[in-house]
Amino acid sequence: MAVEPEKIRNVALVGSQGSGKTTLAEAMLYRAGTIERTGRVEDGTTVCDFSPEEKAAGHSQSLALASFDWHGHKINLIDTPGAPDYAGELHAAFQVADLLVFVIDASSGVDHRATAIWHQAADAGLARIVFINKLDREHASFENVLAELQDAFGAGIAPLELPIGNGPNFHGIADLITDKAYIYDSGSAEEAEIPAEMEDQEQEVHEQLIEGIVVADDDMLERYLEGDVPNPAELEVVLGRGVADGSVFPVVCGSATGPIAVDRLVNFLVEIGPPPTDRTITVTMSDIDTEPACDPGGDQLACVFKTISDDYVGQISLFRVLSGTIRRDDNLTNSSTGNSERLRGLVSLVGGKQQDINSVSAGDIGGVTKLQQTHTGDTLTNAGRAVIQLEPWPEPVLAYGLVPRTRAAEDKLGTGLRRLIDEDPSLQLERSEETHQTLLWGLGEAHLRLAISRLDRMGIEVDTEDMRVPYRQTITGTGDAEGKHKKQSGGHGQFGVAYVRIEPLARGAGFEFVDAISGGSIPRQYIPAVEAGVREAMADGASLGFPIVDIKATVYDGKHHSVDSSEFSFNMAGKLAFNAAFAQAGPVVLEPMARVEITVSSEYQGDVMGDLSSRRGQVQGTESGPWGEQVIHAVVPESELVRYAIELRSLTGGRARFKAERVAYEILSGALPEAATA
Structure with a gap:
């Protein structure tokens, strides 16, 4: 009742x-x-x-x-x-x-x-x-x-x-x-x-x-x-x-x-x-903020605050009713997706046990089974578009790279990870194009181990590895080189020559390609192939394999053959010319830098600042937090933060927390870590 x-x-x-x-x-x-x-x-x-x-x-x-x-x-x-x-x-x-x-x-x-x-x-x-x-x-x-x-x-x-x-x-x-x-x-x-x-x-x-x-x-x-x-x-x-x-x-x-x-x-x-x-909870309804009364007779409005996977009944969505009365078999709209959901199975929970119920009224908490497209944090309502303003979930601070052990695990991994994140929004998934890793972010080592254990229970076996740092490369000077691709193997051959000059651009400018060909030394239809070859060489990263950025490349001369030249030939010529010019231009490795904010008990402030210095961090200032803690602002190489969540907790006995945001790339000072080239 x-x-x-x-x-x-x-x-x-x-x-x-x-x-x-x-x-x-x-x-x-x-x-x-x-x-x-x-x-x-x-x-x-x-x-x-x-x-x-x-x-x-x-x-x-x-x-x-x-x-x-x-x-x-x-x-x-x-x-x-x-x-x-x-x-x-x-x-x-x-x-x-x-x-x-x-x-x-x-x-x-x-x-x-x-x-x-x-x-x-x-x-x-x-x-x-x-x-x-x-x-x-x-x-x-x-x-x-x-x-x-x-x-x-x-x-x-x-x-x-x-x-x-x-x-x-x-x-x-x-x-x-x-x-x-x-x-x-x-x-x-x-x-x-x-x-x-x-x-x-x-x-x-x-x-x-x-x-x-x-x-x-x-x-x-x-x-x-x-x-x-x-x-x-x-x-x-x-x-x-x-x-x-x-x-x-x-x-x-x-x-x-x-x-x-x-x-x-x-x-x-x-x-x-x-x-x-x-308790008043703010809801945005038709772009207007309101505080709906906790009235069993009002519009139906509920917030899903937790999703549980049950081995027998499947997904159970726990929700609190802010307004109205939710009944079995009601059709409500998910404000996040716009989809209609039928609430076929309402339950009351005592831990892992469920009991069927017919309704849940304003102020009460219950569960609903087998919703198809509703996740943690979503709003269910019959009142048009209504979005409950929840506080954002805690930001994850530690990542594991996931490597499926088998082809079957690889096929099921995406589905399993989506299920984990639907249940727990403090987990986040990232697919890094630069390091080619599938990264699972969490709030700490135990949090990630639990997620891995749940994947294993789904029959998805994975190995874990530390997050790789997405290093990049650029140049500090200029380079000028010829790229020649010539091959004869019977019938039509392959022939293309391109002269490419490269020079550095400002940090973050990306890539600029200039066509300076005159006199038809390279036919107009082959210029895009040269550019494509240069881009591919930059993505391949020369000998180190890190993407190359912030470069202006100019193709200014070349040679072609009326029969043997092709797009492929000039694509290869562009690659060869770029790689040769890159070696001349003072190549350097760029490392990502993160702006870090660490909130720590005052008695550990000195230890944390000393540790930051040992990590090549640059402390930019400190201030007092609202509860008497010290807030340290610093810029630190991301390579020094791969396991920082674990190490900071060990250093301070759990009396500190941090958040980090990538802000720039800077030239790597010192040697490149062996793990980066492994």
Whole structure:
């Protein structure tokens, strides 16, 4: 049955790899009665890590949707991977989630990855709460993690609970709003009084919390100053407004493996989490920007945010409905392609399992099977041309060259790669005409290895190689040479002579051909053949094989034979003349240069700049980023950036990111790398 938008919660679990997000999702599904027993990530038995690759790796590699009911509400839970190589999955979740639950490991605290995701969430304006997990582990410390949160993210951090017991003795929580304890010794929550030994601490934090909440509401603050303490229900209303507008970030705690206090976390999602009606998403309709209301009775409008390939049902497109109600067998238009799609199979998902449903209403998330021409990021609508303005996917930074192992793999590779990119737009395909490589770009080594593994599962076996640098050649002086092609083998022979002079052009000018023939030394019909020969010689690249660019070639004289001359003869004469002239003209190798922008934690700035110098980079300046990082601008040879994504992560412990753009070609300084001529 369709669910009212006010009773829907679209929630993404985010945080560092290993913080326990997938285990927390498992515990929430168990508490909701959706599953009968909890699986383990280590055993490959969890609901959300359902792909063969995830089971083998022992961690999440793509987002998973698991929907369940809780106290009359529907929660669409999105479990996301924590590793930066899978940032495209996190990006997809950001497009449709209304609330993020930051899962923090109580034994390791707030690390750089959690901080980076928090900054992304703040930039996106998303509501956030924090769940401090694994409080039943040795060396777990709620107090230390809370202090780290407050130091890293500011005064909006507001603890709603305190743990009862430490480490393996953790067995309950103290609710700071109700002044009640909840003990989990029996496996379920049992209400109790606050333990005597923590009464003073609980009361102090309770008063700080109440004061922090009431200041957000003038009427409530006035009542509070007059001695009228708001009841828990009133406090939750104001707290919910603070969460929705991004000024308050509640902190709750527990253990997903217990599971302890997981049910209370889900209660908070329902009680203070924002419904989809609170979020506005910009849509361009007939060239006019608008923010459609989250109305089940409005025009049908949905956005596909993730595509999954299922071994049994084929392609499943996950979508969020922004407006209207989408029903089974509806015909909607894909705004990106203009094609009509019939939605034959609507499904609700719990990880890798699907259940057929009849409709999905505004604010809700569902799936549709076997769409023919709809991909991630596309819009489905009955309202003419409507395009949802999504943030661009993360730019890839590392490329592998793909080499099919067999002819059969070569035949299927194009189809397999298109399927991968339809599922994950943070992958990009490039076919380099200069290096003759098929390049697959991704967000890191693990991201690309996953893509290769998925190709292998499709029966497409490939080997990988590093991206080759597209060197070029040019000249620094002039050259002038004769090209003679003469051959006699019975009957008509082959004869053509061309004199070609070459000189350099400005960088980036390309190629210019000048016909300076006079007196008919080369008949007019053979001049194009000479030009074609010169162009072919430039493409062949002489002895090194790199394309030759930025040259002006002038054919000024030649010889022909009335019987033996032909287009082929003068084509060969043009090649020979160019190659001989090129050897005289001071040939040099050009290497591509990239403008690089590196965002790095300030403590690693010196290391990164020193490393850039060792890579022949030219630092052009630095500036402060919006979150206190340092942004370094430099120009670096592309040959030094082939594996930079891996090396930068190693150098900074993952505390840096970069983007690069080719800006120019410059004369190679130093020797040409051996790999370039291999």
